[in-house]
Amino acid sequence: MVVDPVCHMRIREDEAVAKTEYRGKTYYFCAVGCKEAFEREPERYTEETEDHEMHGHCC
Numbered sequence: 001m002v003v004d005p006v007c008h009m010r011i012r013e014d015e016a017v018a019k020t021e022y023r024g025k026t027y028y029f030c031a032v033g034c035k036e037a038f039e040r041e042p043e044r045y046t047e048e049t050e051d052h053e054m055h056g057h058c059c
């Protein structure tokens, strides 16, 4: 299982609708809209912060 970094939904790698590579890591997404949001602001979704105001609204 992996976690969609945009909406934090748990998905299986083989069920991911979309995936992308960023800084050598592969990220999986539940929807194309999540991937697009990630690619617009990848640092927003990959930064390890206490701030969780990063929930997407794709699903």
Ligand SMILES: [Zn+2]
Binding pocket: 004, 006, 007, 008, 009, 029, 030, 031, 034, 056, 058, 059
């Ligand atoms: Zn998602």
